[in-house]
Amino acid sequence: MRITEARVIVCSPGRNFVTLKIVTDEGLYGVGDATLNGREMAVAAYLQEHVVPLLIGRGSDRIEHTWQYLFKGSYWGAGPVTMSAIAAVDMALWDLKGKRLGVPVHQLLGGRSRDKVLVYGHANGRDNAETIAAAERYRDLGYRAIRLQAGVPGLEHAYGVGRGDLFYEPAETGSPPEHVWSTETYLDHVPRLFAEAREALGWDVHLLHDAHHRLTPTEAGWLGHRLEDYRLFWLEDPVNDLLQDGFRHLRRHTRTPIAVGEVFNSVFQLHQLVTEQLVDYLRTTVLRTGGITPLMKIAHLAEPYQVRLGSHGATDLSPITMAAALQVDLAVHNFGIQEYMRHSDATAEVFSSSYAFDDGYLVPGAEPGLGADIDEAAAARFPYERAYLPVARSVDGTVTSW
Ligand code: KDG
Ligand code: MG
Numbered sequence: 001m002r003i004t005e006a007r008v009i010v011c012s013p014g015r016n017f018v019t020l021k022i023v024t025d026e027g028l029y030g031v032g033d034a035t036l037n038g039r040e041m042a043v044a045a046y047l048q049e050h051v052v053p054l055l056i057g058r059g060s061d062r063i064e065h066t067w068q069y070l071f072k073g074s075y076w077g078a079g080p081v082t083m084s085a086i087a088a089v090d091m092a093l094w095d096l097k098g099k100r101l102g103v104p105v106h107q108l109l110g111g112r113s114r115d116k117v118l119v120y121g122h123a124n125g126r127d128n129a130e131t132i133a134a135a136e137r138y139r140d141l142g143y144r145a146i147r148l149q150a151g152v153p154g155l156e157h158a159y160g161v162g163r164g165d166l167f168y169e170p171a172e173t174g175s176p177p178e179h180v181w182s183t184e185t186y187l188d189h190v191p192r193l194f195a196e197a198r199e200a201l202g203w204d205v206h207l208l209h210d211a212h213h214r215l216t217p218t219e220a221g222w223l224g225h226r227l228e229d230y231r232l233f234w235l236e237d238p239v240n241d242l243l244q245d246g247f248r249h250l251r252r253h254t255r256t257p258i259a260v261g262e263v264f265n266s267v268f269q270l271h272q273l274v275t276e277q278l279v280d281y282l283r284t285t286v287l288r289t290g291g292i293t294p295l296m297k298i299a300h301l302a303e304p305y306q307v308r309l310g311s312h313g314a315t316d317l318s319p320i321t322m323a324a325a326l327q328v329d330l331a332v333h334n335f336g337i338q339e340y341m342r343h344s345d346a347t348a349e350v351f352s353s354s355y356a357f358d359d360g361y362l363v364p365g366a367e368p369g370l371g372a373d374i375d376e377a378a379a380a381r382f383p384y385e386r387a388y389l390p391v392a393r394s395v396d397g398t399v400t401s402w
Helices: 040-055 063-074 082-103 126-143 183-202 216-231 245-255 271-275 292-305 319-331 345-350 376-380
Strands: 003-012 015-022 029-033 119-124 145-150 180-182 205-210 234-236 258-259 352-353 357-360 361-363 370-372 393-396
Touching: 003 040, 015 040, 015 082, 029 082, 029 319, 029 370, 040 063, 040 082, 063 082, 063 245, 063 292, 082 319, 119 126, 119 319, 126 145, 126 183, 126 271, 145 183, 183 205, 183 216, 183 361, 216 234, 234 271, 245 271, 271 292, 292 319, 319 352, 319 370, 345 352, 345 376
Parallel strands: 119 145, 145 205, 180 393, 205 234, 234 258
Antiparallel strands: 003 015, 015 029, 119 361, 352 370, 357 361
């Protein structure tokens, strides 16, 4: 099959998404997600200007070769814009190959290692009581693993506390919102949240927490140690992802499992964390790291070190990424858990998907390819709106990690 057309579709059904649709001379098409939250148009332009011209006339079958051509051919290595663009191509080519052969993509990755994919949902609230009440609702829906994020007394905003009940969407149109952050106040508060949560929810549910890159290694070690009593499934992004030495320090100070990697763009940002067994779960996604092709290699690298996948699955990754992630989650042996935030009804008007939630697990449909699609006419009803992630400042005004 030859690629005859590649369309970049930017839409905003509740939030912005960038989608690539690759069409072939046999009439089949494949879809890929290229969304980079808050910087969407950079990837759209990268695809339109620099990648689409290279795709027209190429055979669609040589996925590895095309991946290397786009990655090595760009010379500049891995960055979020480049890798999100390459990921969209890679997803679309796997989608096409599956459709052409009449099988879901996990069959091409070695077949199922499991029948269903354990997911975690997001419970959040303005205070501990609201968060725990939200967690109870998730448990009633069948979730077996729940991330807890709560408002911190004295801080107007806290990471992970959303505007709605089952949805969390941090990006806002207009100028970036600014949030004030105090590490001391947060560190005092989080152990109390988990003490109260275990008291109310018991021990039959996995609990997770995201510190969102904000702590120093010493602060993170202290928090991880304090949380050991509440047996977390993981503590996510306790320190800045890009500082590998921080994890070595952290590992010496806590037995709480560590998850990292939603901002990683390549294996080079994580191989040391894996081979030194400094982390337990990799949050690296199909989308951010350049597609299914490199994520499979990362999974295989991690397997002998007993590091498992726990892919990022926030709502800024479209249902196409979620469908692609599920294909990998089903196939690799060292899968741990998949983040699952429900998309809004507006998003579901534009994107269809065949995966379904059942009793704490996501079960992918059996259709050929990835199992997700975009309705371009519906997408046209939701034009792009510039939006930004929040910016955080310490109490004295210093810009800090959000
Ligand atoms: O766009 C940023 C979000 O994807 C990120 O803040 C979500 O940390 C996140 C998570 O764990 O889902
Ligand atoms: Mg996170």
